[in-house]
Amino acid sequence: MNNRYDTIITGTGPAGLFCAINASSAGKKILILEKNSSAGKKLLLSGSGQCNFTHTGSIPEFLKHYGDTANFVKPALSAFTNIQLIEFFESHGIKTVARDDGKVFPASMKGEDILSLLLKLCRDNSVEIKYNAQVRSISHNGPEFILSAGSGIYTAEKFVIAAGGSSYPATGSSGDGFRLAASLGHSITEITPALTPLYIKDYTLGELSGISIKESRVTLARDDKKIISARGDILFTPKGLSGPGILDLSRYARSGDSITISLTDKSMQEIESLLPEALKNEGKKSIRNILKIFEMPERVIDALLAYASVDPLKKAGEISRAERSRIINLINAFPFEIKEKGDFRTAMATAGGVSRDEIDRKTMESKIVRGLYFAGEVIDVDGDTGGYNIQWAFSSGRAAGRSLL
Secondary structure, eight states: OEEEEEEEEOOOOOOHHHHHHHOEEEEEEEEEEOOSHHHEEHHGGGGGTOOOOOOOOOHHGGGGGGGTTTTHHHHHHHHHHHHHHEEEEEEETOOOOOOOTEEEEEEEHOOOOHHHHHHHHHHHHOEESSSSSOOEEEEEEETTTEEETTTTTEEEEEEEOOOOOOOSSSOOOOOHHHHHHTTTOOOOOOOOEOOEEEEEETOOOOTTTTTTEEEEEEEEEEEEEEEEEEEEEEEEEEEESHHHHHHTTTGGTTTOOOEEOOOSSSSSHHHHHHHHHHHHHTTTSSSHOOOOOOOOOHHHHHHHHHHHHHHTSBBBGGOOHHHHHHHHHHHHOOOEEEEEETTTTSOOOOOOBGGGGGGGTTTTSSSSSSTEEEEEGGOOOOOTTTHHHHHHHHHHHHHHHHHHH
């Protein structure tokens, strides 16, 4: 058997498959090695199986959703934008639909349609895929990479690591790419779960599980110093907090950090204006009824008043200045202490990875080892929830594939 190839790619996620499709040309032998018995397991889980593969919006707006990595991801995302990705699928017969929140899906709401197309294009371009072929070791000897994978030894002039991160290890994303990159001399930044729920210390709001707050203001702090503030929907869970507003901040969170959330989408100034006026004008109403002006669910109102030590049936006209102040502050910034964040089994993405400083941001080629490339989650890049990570997989995979040509 001839196990010599022009390019070998590890990983059959969108980054690896799209890299292979874009690297294909007449006479080139391309092989993808996949540790699982089938392709794209994590892709099939995305968006609860519906495959939220990108988001609407301009590229300048898009770049705001990648933490502190905007400068690194800009060339790849600009060269292959969200609009181009949508057009790519449409041109191959996959209709797409954009929801009101900007998330884009195949119109069928089936991730299998996306994966099937990518696999078809690989076949059409004579890309070979070997399953049950985990890359155990790799060495770089002069102009060649020598890989031990599955039951074989393979050689190639170019090697692409697109093996994903560490999130959802049951799908095969167990950090293999980091191990391979490190063995070739690359630095790996701290690996932590991202896009994951936060579990709260001494949590008493389990009865609010399933209730959400729209456009909450969220602030994360450590040692009384603000780390980051953002706005997004919050979901109460049996053990803590989730929802986009929490998931997007989770990359920065650590055990012991404090976090506050607003219980309304109204600003502090609006709260400070509306509540005193309502207390003055509706003095005979209960404080529980008064707080409905902030469009909070009744169970949230009850939890707030319990935390503030205020009788929910107390008349508005009897609320003291101290009680009013406590209520205003809690509506604006309800406090929690983070016990821990969800681990890689619940995280949708990985924060950290192969150091961006060691990768050419335009070509995805290693600055350390010539002929070595990276694509997707294995790189120290993680986007917000909403399709940004899969878009990065496609854009970085394309950048690497085009460079391989």
